[in-house]
Amino acid sequence: MGAMLFRLMLFTLGWTLIDGSEMEQDLMWHVRKIPRLVSERTFHLTSPAFEADAKMVLNRVCGIECQKALPAPSLSDLEDSLSYETVFENGSRTLTRVKVQGWVPEPTQNLTSQGAPVRRKRQVYGTDSRFSILDKKFLTNFPFNTAVKLSTGCSGILISPNHVLTAAHCVHDGSDYIKGSKKLRVGLLKMRNKGGGKRRRGSRRNRREVSGAGREGSQDSLKETAKAGRRRKGSARGQRAADGRPSFQWTRVKNTHIPKGWARGESGDPALDYDYALLELKRPHKKKYMDLGVSPTIKKLPGGMIHFSGFDQDRADQLVYRFCSVSDESNDLLYQYCDAESGSTGSGVYLRLKEPDKKRWKRKIIAIYSGHQWVDVHGVQKDYNVAVRITPLKYAQICLWMHGDDASCTHG
Numbered sequence: 001m002g003a004m005l006f007r008l009m010l011f012t013l014g015w016t017l018i019d020g021s022e023m024e025q026d027l028m029w030h031v032r033k034i035p036r037l038v039s040e041r042t043f044h045l046t047s048p049a050f051e052a053d054a055k056m057v058l059n060r061v062c063g064i065e066c067q068k069a070l071p072a073p074s075l076s077d078l079e080d081s082l083s084y085e086t087v088f089e090n091g092s093r094t095l096t097r098v099k100v101q102g103w104v105p106e107p108t109q110n111l112t113s114q115g116a117p118v119r120r121k122r123q124v125y126g127t128d129s130r131f132s133i134l135d136k137k138f139l140t141n142f143p144f145n146t147a148v149k150l151s152t153g154c155s156g157i158l159i160s161p162n163h164v165l166t167a168a169h170c171v172h173d174g175s176d177y178i179k180g181s182k183k184l185r186v187g188l189l190k191m192r193n194k195g196g197g198k199r200r201r202g203s204r205r206n207r208r209e210v211s212g213a214g215r216e217g218s219q220d221s222l223k224e225t226a227k228a229g230r231r232r233k234g235s236a237r238g239q240r241a242a243d244g245r246p247s248f249q250w251t252r253v254k255n256t257h258i259p260k261g262w263a264r265g266e267s268g269d270p271a272l273d274y275d276y277a278l279l280e281l282k283r284p285h286k287k288k289y290m291d292l293g294v295s296p297t298i299k300k301l302p303g304g305m306i307h308f309s310g311f312d313q314d315r316a317d318q319l320v321y322r323f324c325s326v327s328d329e330s331n332d333l334l335y336q337y338c339d340a341e342s343g344s345t346g347s348g349v350y351l352r353l354k355e356p357d358k359k360r361w362k363r364k365i366i367a368i369y370s371g372h373q374w375v376d377v378h379g380v381q382k383d384y385n386v387a388v389r390i391t392p393l394k395y396a397q398i399c400l401w402m403h404g405d406d407a408s409c410t411h412g
Contacts, residue, residue: 026300027302027353027354028353028354028355028356029293029353029354029355029356029362029364030356031356031411032294032392032411033102033410033411034294034392034395034396034399034409034410034411035100035101035102035103035104035392035393035396036100036101036102036396036406036409036410037082037098037099037100037101037393037396037397037400037406037409038098038099038100038101038406039096039097039098039400039405040096040097040098040099041096041097042094042095042096042097043094043095043096043097044092044093044094045085045093045094045095046093047091047092047093048087048091048093048176048177048182049176049177050091050176050177050178050179050180050181050182051176051179052172052173052175052176052177052178052179053173053178053179054152054153054169054170054173054178054179066375067330067331068330072105075100075103078100078103078393079097079098079099079100080260080261081259081260081261081271081273081274082098082100082259082260082261082393082397083095083096083097083098083259083260084096084098084257084258084259084260084263084397084401085257085258085260085263086255086256086257087177087181087255087256087258088254088255089182089183089252089253089254089255089282091182095260098397098400100393103392103393128339129322129323129324129339130312130315130320130321130322130339130340131320131321131322132315132318132319132320132321133309133318133319133320133321134318139189139246139319140189140190142288142290143290143309143350143363144189144309144319144321145189145287145288146158146287146288146289146290146348147189147309147310147311147319147347147348148164148186148187148188148189149186149187149248149311150166150170150171150184150185150186150187150346151180151183151184151185151186151187151250152170152171152178152180152181152184153170153313153342153343154166154167154170154343154345154346155309155310155311155343155344155345155346155347155369156170156186156279156346156347156348157289157290157347157348157365158188158285158287158289158290159289159290159291159292159348159365159398159402160289160402161284161285161286161289162280162281162284162285162402163278163279163280163281163401163402164186164253164278164279164281165276165277165278165279165292165348165365165368165398166276166277166278166279166346166368167275167276167277167345167346167368167369167370167371167388168258168259168262168263168270168274168275168276168277169262169270169275169345169370169371170277170345170346171184171256171258171277171279172258172262172263172277173270174262174263174264174269174270175264175265181256183252184252184253184256184279185250185251185252185253186250186251186253186279186281187248187249187250188248188249188250188251188285188287189246189248189249189287189319190246190247190248190249246317246318246319251281251282251283251285252281252282252283253279253280253281253282254280254281254282255279255280256277256278256279256280257277257278257280257401258277259274259276259397260274261273261274262274262275262276262277272333272370272373272386272388273332273333273388274388275368275370275388276368276388276394276398278398278401278402280401290348290350290363290364290365291362291364291365292364292365292390292395292398292399293350293351293364293365293366293390293395294366294390294391294392294395295334295366295367295389295390295391296351296366297329298326298329301326301351302351302352302353303325304325304326305323305324305325305326306323306324306325306326306334306336306338306349306350306351306366306367306387307321307322307323307349307350307351307352308321308322308338308344308347308348308349308350308369308387309321309322309347310340310343310344310345310346310347310369311343311344312340312341312342312343312344313341313342313343314341314343315341320340320344322338322339322340323338324336324337324338324339327384328384329389331389331391332388332389332391333370333386333387333388333389334349334367334386334387334388334389335375335384335385335386336384336385336386336387337384337385338369338385340369340371340372340385342371344369344371345369345370345371346368346369347368347369348365348367348368348369349365349366349367349368349369349387350363350364350365350366351363351364351366365390366389366390367387367388367389367390368387368388368390369385369386369387370386370387370388371385371386372384372385372386373385373386395409396409
């Protein structure tokens with residue numbers, strides 16, 4: 001009974017409303033015209049040092065009230081922030097300047113400012129409402145199979161056979177690329193049966209040790225050594241599967257795209273609004289991925305709820321799912337109190353809505369989880385877990401990164 005209720009909860013929370021007023025909300029993905037983002041010119045830059053330490057919390061974030069007091073960004077400001085760096089696996093780097101066409105400024109969101117209480121414990125407060133996904137049937141199937149783990153310690157989400165969306169701070173601190181990002185790898189979920197899995201050849205070191213044992217002893221001793229090694233490996237793999245912990249199929253990243261709004265270098269502080277990055281994988285995968293969507297306002301979120309899954313560091317190698325309501329919003333950010341720990345940053349925040357003119361429901365990514373931040377609210381520092389919204393301009397930019405031109409990015 002408990003398992004049945006858990007399944008029902010996971011697959012209906014995307015559209016069930018807290019107050020039961022489903023008919024009063026527009027639970028539909030609306031196709032909208034996307035502004036054009038056109039690559040203008042690409043420059044070669046010096047190779048990064050790759051020496052920055054991972055930095056999950058910014059020194060100061062302009063919050064809701066702070067943003068309301070700022071003038072709307074000009075077109076040239078947006079074009080500067082949406083220009084982007086690309087770093088390749090060989091360490092080379094380029095800067096691409098862009099032009100924005102067909103952009104219509106969006107009105108300021110009706111901020112909800114509900115006066116949420118200050119959190120007493122960072123990132124998880126009150127009753128921990130996270131769920132560890134341990135069942136293999138869930139873990140290896142959509143939507144949970146779209147979650148990936150980065151070698152830098154963050155999470156991400158599959159958005160095409162070749163691309164992963166994550167947070168920019170997972171690879172860049174605003175001034176330089178972080179240590180380990182030069183040889184960045186992405187771990188895709190892979191569940192093994194107990195004691196199963198293909199037998200792989202041992203490492204060179206193990207083969208040398210076995211070879212040495214053969215020279216010193218008989219042929220029988222060589223066989224026994226090899227068998228013992230395989231038994232130990234099989235036992236370890238089986239134990240991981242029995243514990244409900246996934247294994248990862250690791251693949252290298254071919255290149256990384258980061259907006260200049262984040263990668264400021266020495267010219268200024270990174271803007272939280274641009275804390276997102278796209279990773280292109282060296283080899284395509286065959287898993288089901290999640291499509292991009294443009295973030296609706298709070299009023300159009302089913303029950304005001306968002307969902308995301310990631311690899312929280314306090315639950316070693318377990319995929320952790322959570323859902324919660326959004327507390328506040330700005331044009332670029334969602335402020336919420338979803339329980340989350342470090343390691344989950346970079347996760348894709350998604351919704352489940354109906355497709356236009358169709359009866360089926362579809363999940364789409366509408367934000368990237370940036371993590372725990374202190375923000376200015378009425379001159380007071382308050383802490384939130386923050387997600388970066390996919391606006392029409394950001395949709396156009398990510399789509400351009402994926403396809404190389406804007407021909408496939410006219411509607412979203």
